[in-house]
Each structure stands twice: as structure tokens, then as C-alpha cells.
Amino acid sequence: MPNITSLFATRLYHAQLSAHGAPIDPKELENSCYAIAHDDEAGQDWCEKNGYAGYTSYASLSDLPWRFPIFADLVKVLDAHVTAFAQDVQFDLGDKKLQLEDIWINILPEGGIHTGHIHPHSVISGTTYVTMPDGASAIKFEDPRLAMMMAAPTRMKDARDELRTFFYAKPAVGEVLLWESWLRHEVPMNMAEDDRVSVSFNYSWG
Numbered sequence: 001m002p003n004i005t006s007l008f009a010t011r012l013y014h015a016q017l018s019a020h021g022a023p024i025d026p027k028e029l030e031n032s033c034y035a036i037a038h039d040d041e042a043g044q045d046w047c048e049k050n051g052y053a054g055y056t057s058y059a060s061l062s063d064l065p066w067r068f069p070i071f072a073d074l075v076k077v078l079d080a081h082v083t084a085f086a087q088d089v090q091f092d093l094g095d096k097k098l099q100l101e102d103i104w105i106n107i108l109p110e111g112g113i114h115t116g117h118i119h120p121h122s123v124i125s126g127t128t129y130v131t132m133p134d135g136a137s138a139i140k141f142e143d144p145r146l147a148m149m150m151a152a153p154t155r156m157k158d159a160r161d162e163l164r165t166f167f168y169a170k171p172a173v174g175e176v177l178l179w180e181s182w183l184r185h186e187v188p189m190n191m192a193e194d195d196r197v198s199v200s201f202n203y204s205w206g
Contacts, residue, residue, distance in 0.1 A: 006162060010144065013085040013178035014171065017128055020080035024073060026173050030130050032068045033105045033197055036061070053112030054195070058104040065103070074128070074199065075100055078176070082124055082203050085178045091123075096206055098123060103201040108137075110194070114187035116142065122181035122202035129171045130199060135192035138170035139177065142184040 017024055036057060037043070043060035046052070050059075057064065065072040082098055091098075101122055108114065119125045127139065143165050155165055171177055179185070181202065190196045 009162070010183060011085075011089050011179070012141065012167070012169065013081070013088065013126075013176075014169065015081060015084075015176055017074075017077055017081075017174050017176045020084065021077035022073060024070065024077060024174070026130060028070050029074070029199070030197060032070050033107065033130055033199070036064070036067070036105060037107055054109045055107040056104060058102075058106075058200075061104065062102060064105070071103065071199075075103065078103075078126070078128070078201060081176055081178060082126075085124060089180065093205065098203045098205055101202040101204040103199065106196075106198045106200055108187065108190045108196040108198075110190055110192060112196075113137075113189045116140075116184050116186040118184050119181040119202050121204070123205045124178055124203040125181040125183075125201070126176060126178040127171075127198045127200045128176040129173050130197040131195060132171065132173055133192040133194040133196065135190075136170075136194075136196040137188045137190050137192075138168040140186050140188055141167045141169065141179070142186075144183060 037055040040055075040057055040060055043055060043057050046059040047055055061067070065075050078100070086093065086098055106114070106127075146165060149165075155163055161167060169177060187196075
């Protein structure tokens, strides 16, 4: 019998936000996201100038945990999840630690998309989900080897998750996903009539 092993694993962390730390009230978090979006004229201007459907605070606000206590509470919970994920991927952090680099709001309306990208200056990235109406798009992850596959055939439709070229994860409200920041991902078009609201974040090592 051949000995077949899996090499160079790509880990995806998927958990209830409430698995670590104090529970976060999803309705309060949703209301806070919309209140910030409503008042953030700089963010609205950035979205309009850059053709971003909906709203993101990524380019305008860097102090959400200071502005709203619920975001400070959220960061405490995220810190615990990131610590657990770092242990799972067996990072040797030495005398440094993973720390929050930035955190931002995403409000994606019907028809909105977020094209494929990576987070090159971070170590761990992730998203927690505030609203996920029926028909809201999943997050799509891309096999990092895709550009090197050249003449390889496509995978079978029922291929195991770890062998798929693309993997779609559709979390529920109150869940968090974490991945290493080099992993390319995107949000396909939101087909729901209601907004898809999430909070994304990056952790750096230093």
C-alpha cells in the first residue's frame, strides 16, 4: 500500500465568538456598525471615490475600540481566539506576541462584492459576522498554489475540502473565522436583499 501524506497544510479557524470571553451582543454590535457608518463622512467619501459598494471603515477609522466600548470588548474576545489559533498552527512567537493591528467594519449591500486580496503586512487575519441574511455570500478562499498548477486538471466536484481549488465558508452571526494573512480570499456578490455586515481585523507580530 502506498504511503500518502498531506503536506503544507492551510488551516482555517471557525468558532463561535462566545467560545472565548464574555458574550458579545450581536444587536448592539450591529447598531454600532450602522451608527459609525452613518457618521463616518470620510469613510463614505472613500467608498464613493473608490467604487466600493456599501461601506467600509478600513481607510478612515483606526480607533473603533476607543470609540465604542463594544469594540473594546470584541477585541478582548478576538485576542483569545487568535491565541488559540496561533497555538494550533504552532507559531513560535519567541519573546514577541501577536497584537491587533487594525479592525474595521464592512457593510455590503445587495450586489456588492469584495474582490480577491491578501493582507500582506499581517500574520493572522479574520472576520466576525454581524448580519448574514438569507442569500448573503460566503467568503471564498483560494488555494495558494493555484498560480503554479499550470496544466493540472480540475478537481472532482466531491473532492475533499483540503484538495479543493476554492473553498467557500458561510459562517453564521456570532461566529469568527481566522486564517493566515497570506491566504487569498474574496467575498462574491451579495445576492441577499439585505446588508451583509461583518467586522474584519488583522494581527501583526511584534
